[in-house]
Amino acid sequence: MLIMEDSGRLEKSFSNGDVYIGKIKGILPHGKGNYTWSDGTVYEGDWEDGKMTGKGLIIWPSGARYEGEFSGSYLHGQGIFTTPDGSIYSGGWRMNAQHGIGRKKYSNSDFYEGLWKEGVREGSGRYSWNDGNMYIGNWRSGKIEGRGVMKWTNDDIFDGCWLNGVRHGYGVYRFGDGGLYIGTWSRGLKDGKGTFYPAGSKHPSLKKWSRSLSCDDGGPLLSSGENGDRKSRVKRSISAMGSVSGSLKSSSHRSPSQRTSSLDGNFNLCDRALEGISHDSSCRLSHTSDESQPDGPDKSSLVYEREYMQGVLIMERIRKHSESPNKNKWQNKFSVKQVKKNSCLDIFRGRRSYYLKLNLQLGIRYTVGKITPVPAREVRSSDFGERARIRMYFPREGSQFTPPHCSIDFYWKDYCPMVFRNLREMFKLDAAEYMMSICGDGGLRELSSPGKSGSIFYLSQDDRFVIKTLKKPELKILLKMLPEYYSHVGKHENTLITKFFGVHRISLRGGKKARFVVMGNMFCTELHIHRRYDLKGSTLGRCTNKDKIDGNTTLKDLDLKYEFQMDKKLRESLLKQISEDCMFLQSQHIIDYSLLLGLHFRAPENLKKAIAETAGDEALKQGENLILPKGLLLVAHEPSFVNTTPGPHIRGNTLRAYSIGDKEVDLLLPGTARLRVQLGVNMPAQAQRKVQEDKMDTTEIELFEVYDVVLYMGIIDVLQDYNVRKKLEHACKSIQFDPMTISVIEPNLYAQRFINFLENKVFPEAP
Structure with missing residues (x-):
């Protein structure tokens, strides 16, 4: 039912129970409008060409509500989200996920302000627990990781490196009673050599140590036998974090771009942020050193050199603060x-x-x-x-x-x-x-x-x-x-x-x-790479032990259980370039190279209606030529919608697709992004399981026979020539095995086998 009011507003009731009241453009909502879904969800705000774009308010039946900016019907921009349990988030959004600068007050009264990425805490931020504990520092994937300072309610403070939520690496622990420990931790436990300064003793300058502290993902920065000459060992640049709290306060009344610039500009103020949380403790320690001296004249200068193994104290040496440690004993220098x-x-x-x-x-x-x-x-x-x-x-x-x-x-x-x-x-x-x-x-x-x-x-x-x-x-x-x-x-x-x-x-x-x-890095992408394959076209020894396979394992030829169907034009461009590259490598007598292939899997069934609306009748008429009818969609390239900033793996032109009339194309990922399609980058395909593989492997069960995938690929390991040693290896292996199944063969045959394998087994022509 349509009702047109004098003001130009339209009231429309849909057969599914949805109701829209507001301005339109053609037959689509455009301008201010109110949309009520049949389940009780209500949106009131701006529309553009049938999508929620601009500012608005949406309330769900559960009681959750969001007020802020929208783009393409996504929560995108700045906004405030309130959950039914009382949690409140205020800050940046990207594609329905918290992203950028934001602050969140949880239902249990915990509070976080800082950076978010794809819905989790990522980057610099401050977290305050309801029991009074507080942390300022780096986060990764929602967990404390990197450089940071934790202050507990008993006034203990740790300033150092973290990994997966626990102390890991080099750090300084300041006790509430004035004591100080400088050393290394391993997954939450003291591990290695360190120095303990008891309450009332003299201690080194905390500012100097804080500014020079750095974290190394490879493990503790100070290992056993490397405790001497700390000043040179810890003089390393730290990751920029900045004063998150101050930048948020100063930017709360600015535009989104201004707020982002403000935060980035303050990232170099890391020392101020980290020293601020421990300033009172530093002053108190200095005060204790000067005024709370023990009765004995020498006790104020005692220092304990300790060594821990997984949290257990195994060695302790007492020395006076004025004594210089024996550098030759403590420091493991690199000599000739x-x-x-x-x-x-x-x-x-x-x-x-x-x-x-x-x-x-x-x-x-x-x-x-x-x-x-x-x-x-x-x-x-x-x-x-x-x-x-x-x-x-x-x-x-x-x-x-x-x-x-x-x-x-x-x-x-x-x-x-x-x-x-x-x-x-x-x-x-x-x-x-x-x-x-x-x-x-x-x-x-x-x-x-x-x-x-x-x-x-x-x-x-x-x-x-x-x-x-x-x-x-x-x-x-x-x-x-x-x-x-x-x-x-x-x-x-x-x-x-x-x-x-x-x-x-x-x-x-x-x-x-x-x-x-x-x-x-060929896998430099925001999309998650679910599978990695190293493909040579040979079969001898080209499989991976199943007991050693994990999420980061690079699989081999015999592990590949899929063949990939893609748009006709994309396939032609890919195979032509592979042939050109192989001819070049052949001319240089290079062998043993491989195709490094990365797969990003998408949901195999969704959004058919969205595809029909986006692709239009002209694309749907082509039927079998429209590859990706489910979770992926090829659309005409529009630079204004796509981030064209080149990466190290991106250089060539945007590819053309047969399915949309030989036009340059972008890849539309419903619910994620719109990506520029280039050779070896963001290439869409359908991965079909090979029937013979299903029969051979009865222990592995998959729910679908066909998956939508995004492919990333490149030719690697191009620095092995066909020298005398390789010729001897080929001769020896050819006695025991079929010469065409081994990796080491003459460059011309290697190139031809590599091309045939990819053309017929990996990227076969659509039936």
Whole structure:
């Protein structure tokens, strides 16, 4: 039933019981309006082309209510959400999830103010419990993690590193009675060496310790045998947190963009935020030291050197505060003799990995800063090869060209700096962003090696870049193929071959060296990667032990239980580029490369009605050509709706799809986002389970035969040539096994087998 009022407002009753009263545009709500659903949900506010967009109020039958900004019928912007149990959240929203700056008062009177990400506490924030305890610091996935300060009601304070909600790493614990303990923790327990200053004794400057404190995800920063010379060991940059409380108060009456800028600007005030919570305690400790001295003349200077093992005290040594600890006894320095006994990589493993990461950051910052001001020009033949390099010595105390640092002395070499500078510009990477990503205060995270190479892998703080150690033969292959690689990348902007951004070498005194390459992370995406596959096209030994499979395991060829159907045009573009890349690798006599494939699964059944409304009748007429009729949808590319900021894995043009008339396309993920489709990035498909795999594996049961997936892929491990050793390996294995099933075969056959496997087994043509 339609009723048109004189004011231009429309009252419409739907057959399902919904009622709309308000302004319209055509037949869609547009402007101010009130919509009441049949279940009792009521929305009153702004509409745009049939969707809740602007400001409004929505009340659910449960009693929950939201008042604030909407976009595309999502809670998106700034708003206040009240739950039936009395919890109140006020702050930013993105796609129906709390995101950005916000404060929440819980029904039990707990209170949090700070940063949120996708509905959970993530970043800097302050949490106050109803019993009086309070925490200021970093959060990750809703749990306390990183640098932070906890203050308990008994006036005890811990200022240090956290992991998964417990103390983990280096920290300072201040007792309510004035005592002070400085040391390391492991998953909530004291572990390693530390120093205890009893109540009334002299203690070090707390401000100096607080400002120099840093957290390392790799474990405790101060290990057994490394307790001496703390000043140099803890002089590390900290992750920016900022004074969250102050920034929220000062920005409460500003626009959303102004509030965000205000918070970002205050992130460098970390020390003020952390020192503020402990200022009273610091003053009280100083007061105790000066005025509450014990009767004995020497007791005020007593200090206890202790060592714990999983919370159990196993050693204690009493010394006077004025005594300097024996550095040779406590400090485990890197000497030339130690270097001779171990390789560079062995030395830098474990907790000492921090030094290697610091060296990398220092070297990359120096190189990029030196090469960036050089006027851009075309590369020359002299820019390639081992002799095209920048070499610099980084002494610990600093020099005319290098800053002082708390690592060990090292030599730095940067290979072909002009070539990689131009490559970074080809990949549309800003030099400042590149340095901030790798060399920022957040540091690098060490990853476990996904292969058998034993290499060390680091991931940048924003997940954009992977840094991998290289063997000397791999370095030589990369430098040898670099001129042709540079040319190939220039001709094929959609290439799937690994993006290389820099090659470096660190040398220690004594001659030991570690070589590194910086690459783009192919799985740098906001979407969760549910499965990872390393596909070569061979079958011998290409399966994973089921007992060793977890959420982060990279599976192999025989573990792949799906084949992927995608839009005809997308498939053609993909296979054409794979063929071009394989021909290039074949020309360089490269073998043993693989396709790294990441899958993001979507719900297999939903939103058919939404697709029909969005795609329109013209798209639906094509029937079998419309791939993704359920949880994914290809729509015409509109740059205004899509974030086109390039990442390290994104460079080429937006792809065209056959299903919507050979137009450039975006991928619409109902309830999530709208993404730009590029080769190897955000590529939609349907994953169909292989029938033969179902028969072989009776222990695994899946609810659906077809899944909607988003694919991310690239060609990796391109630094192995077909040398004499590989030829001998091929000859030996060919005696026992079918030569076409083993990984090591001649480059021409390897490329052809790789292409055929992907074309027929992984991305077969739709029937």
